[in-house]
Amino acid sequence: MDTVIARLxxxxxxxxxxxxxxxxxxxxxxxxxxxxxxxxxxxGELTLKSARWHRDRLLLTxxxxxxxxxxxxxxxxLLLSDxxxxxxxxxxxxLEDLIGLRVLEGETxxxxxxxxxxxxxxxxxxxxxxxxxxxxxxFVTEIVPEVDVEAGxxxxxxxAGLFDAP
Numbered sequence: 001m002d003t004v005i006a007r008l009x010x011x012x013x014x015x016x017x018x019x020x021x022x023x024x025x026x027x028x029x030x031x032x033x034x035x036x037x038x039x040x041x042x043x044g045e046l047t048l049k050s051a052r053w054h055r056d057r058l059l060l061t062x063x064x065x066x067x068x069x070x071x072x073x074x075x076x077x078l079l080l081s082d083x084x085x086x087x088x089x090x091x092x093x094x095l096e097d098l099i100g101l102r103v104l105e106g107e108t109x110x111x112x113x114x115x116x117x118x119x120x121x122x123x124x125x126x127x128x129x130x131x132x133x134x135x136x137x138x139f140v141t142e143i144v145p146e147v148d149v150e151a152g153x154x155x156x157x158x159x160a161g162l163f164d165a166p
Contacts, residue, residue: 002038002080003094005030011071012059017050018071020058023095023118027051027058030081040078093149095123102153103127103137110163111135113154125154133165 006027009019024030031051038045046062053059065071095116103111103125114134115126123139137143137156146155 002082004040004078004096005037005081006058006060006079008060008071008075008077008079010075011068012054014068015061016065016067016071017059017061018065018075020060021118022058024081025092031058031060037079037081039074040080043074043077046079093147097149098125098147098154100152101147101149104153104155105158106155110156127163129163129165131165135163137162 005022005024007021007023009021011017012019031048033048033050035048036045037048044064046064049061049063051058051060065074095118098113098116101113102109103113109130111127111129113125114128116139117124117126117136125137125139125144127135127137129135137158143158143162144154144156148154
């Protein structure tokens with residue numbers, strides 16, 4: 001099964017380098033020179049030419065992307081990698097597995113996860129509250145102590161006011 005590990009962002013410079021929205025917690029292991037990636041939409045495989053950090057952004061270049069013009073054409077393409085079974089960890093989930101999970105406060109359903117934002121400090125769960133408004137939940141152990149993907153829920157212990165309507 002393929003999993004999304006990055007989204008190609010805007011070009012950086014004129015030589016086909018990209019800023020990247022990283023969607024893996026192990027970028028140094030995933031982005032190794034010579035590695036090939038499938039893409040969505042399918043534009044053919046991309047072979048990593050170089051990877052470097054610039055401030056807090058990962059910058060990538062590929063053999064198949066010679067210049068900024070080509071980089072602009074394939075902007076927002078998703079990079080896919082094979083999910084290896086031995087990579088599974090008890091406290092790690094793929095972001096797409098969290099979407100659709102019920103949000104429980106105690107035993108009461110208070111909403112459903114409708115999206116996830118991958119952040120540098122922490123991820124944010126986008127919850128549609130049962131009252132109809134949306135709330136952002138920092139995906140940290142103190143607020144989301146339990147996740148059971150198989151059972152279809154996350155349990156939360158929100159601080160006061162987190163779920164209040166705007």
